[in-house]
Amino acid sequence: MTMKSFSYRAFLVLGLFFWASVSAQEAEKDKLQGMIDAALDVIYTDTYTTLSAYEKQSQVREKLESRYDLDVMIRYAIGKNWRRMNKREQLEVLELVKQLVLKAYVIGLDGKDRPSVTLGELTEIGKARIEIESIIVLDTKTYYILYRLRQMDSGWQIYDIVAENISVSSNYRGQIDDHFRKGSGADLIARLKDLLVKDEINEDTKI
Amino acid sequence: MKTRKFKRPRAWACLIGLLTVTTLTAQVRNLTEDEAFFYEEVDESTDVYDPFESVNRFTFVFNDFVFSNTVQPLVDAYTSIAPDPVEEGTSNFFHNLRYPVRLASNLLQCRFKGAWVETGRFAINSTVGIVGILTPADDYEGFTPIKSEDVGQVFGAWGIGEGPYLVLPFLGPSNLRDLAGFFGDRAVNPLKEPFGVIDDWKWERQLALSGTGYIARSPQIIERYKQLKGSSIDPYSSLKNGYAQYRRGAVAE
Numbered sequence: 001m002t003m004k005s006f007s008y009r010a011f012l013v014l015g016l017f018f019w020a021s022v023s024a025q026e027a028e029k030d031k032l033q034g035m036i037d038a039a040l041d042v043i044y045t046d047t048y049t050t051l052s053a054y055e056k057q058s059q060v061r062e063k064l065e066s067r068y069d070l071d072v073m074i075r076y077a078i079g080k081n082w083r084r085m086n087k088r089e090q091l092e093v094l095e096l097v098k099q100l101v102l103k104a105y106v107i108g109l110d111g112k113d114r115p116s117v118t119l120g121e122l123t124e125i126g127k128a129r130i131e132i133e134s135i136i137v138l139d140t141k142t143y144y145i146l147y148r149l150r151q152m153d154s155g156w157q158i159y160d161i162v163a164e165n166i167s168v169s170s171n172y173r174g175q176i177d178d179h180f181r182k183g184s185g186a187d188l189i190a191r192l193k194d195l196l197v198k199d200e201i202n203e204d205t206k207i
Numbered sequence: 208m209k210t211r212k213f214k215r216p217r218a219w220a221c222l223i224g225l226l227t228v229t230t231l232t233a234q235v236r237n238l239t240e241d242e243a244f245f246y247e248e249v250d251e252s253t254d255v256y257d258p259f260e261s262v263n264r265f266t267f268v269f270n271d272f273v274f275s276n277t278v279q280p281l282v283d284a285y286t287s288i289a290p291d292p293v294e295e296g297t298s299n300f301f302h303n304l305r306y307p308v309r310l311a312s313n314l315l316q317c318r319f320k321g322a323w324v325e326t327g328r329f330a331i332n333s334t335v336g337i338v339g340i341l342t343p344a345d346d347y348e349g350f351t352p353i354k355s356e357d358v359g360q361v362f363g364a365w366g367i368g369e370g371p372y373l374v375l376p377f378l379g380p381s382n383l384r385d386l387a388g389f390f391g392d393r394a395v396n397p398l399k400e401p402f403g404v405i406d407d408w409k410w411e412r413q414l415a416l417s418g419t420g421y422i423a424r425s426p427q428i429i430e431r432y433k434q435l436k437g438s439s440i441d442p443y444s445s446l447k448n449g450y451a452q453y454r455r456g457a458v459a460e
Binding site for chain 2: 075076078079080082100101104107140150153159160165166167169170171172173174176178188191192195
């Protein structure tokens, strides 16, 4: 094989590799859009109107989990505190945080008009990491939300959502860091269970 | 029946073994990389200097009580009585009144384009938009809304540190730099003391204006606060972190 033909083939292979990588990333946009639409459908389409809030949460969860592994984002938010819990506590915290976030999501959209969500630019933000911008129009106001994804062993997974400069993972990491300065895994579980049984989100603060 | 003899069985065994080992190693490496990823620092720092945590927590609970029992019912009544266009118009009116703060903050950061856009928006909205109730400037090219600036952000852009985190009674989360910025905002606002331009303004009228402005912008604030609180493990910590991230982002922009 001459040097020239080798260079040509190498260039072709690299080009194909790059193209495959770019189209794989672009496919993530469709997958993400599909997840958002499917979750919103549960809250807003007539098919689901008879469902209770809890049933809606379960349906939303099913839609999300069919596309992404929600544990990734929660594990990332827990960070090093993961090692401060035993195996049973780790699994329980994963489950309870998931329920809390889904509950807040469904309650947060209750009674509002369906937001329109359009995905914007996809940016590579590091090794095996991408960021997808989404433009949300809700009640005539426009919001920008960034979805951060990382290529994991299980495929591309969402590890952070940034809304108006506030990273959800960082916010939870801060809370959990604060918790473990004084509390334990068992305390965290008790706190999460307590939050989940409250019907109203304002109930817990009394003076 | 003739069976095909497998040539070089050792070489094939070695090759298959090598491939298996390589695949397994790659999987283990991926798992380790994935595991390491979970322990890395988050992009946005979670550190907030909070030496007055116990006092802040008390003030947070106090504010929450006031919010839930005083501001929330007032806002609920306001939002149920006022039709959406009235709500929006009132919010626009008070936003327009804060133009001097935004202008000064842009100029102090040498953001002349921002100052120009804010001035254009103020001129268009105050005239065509009937004292700022409407926002026709949104449709003028070059005068679409930009991020609001305040004196606290100016201090941040000048490199002044945040200082300790504070929870101010009735006002909510802040830090030492933003508290100074709050007084700076008042100083450059001709409708507020100590440099108010209207001499014969009675305090009752000033209070009424400030109170109405507070209620007008509260629905959005309350909505965000409720969402943040509803999804948080520790609402105090969540608000502290959320506020710090929001302000850091605003300064960095």
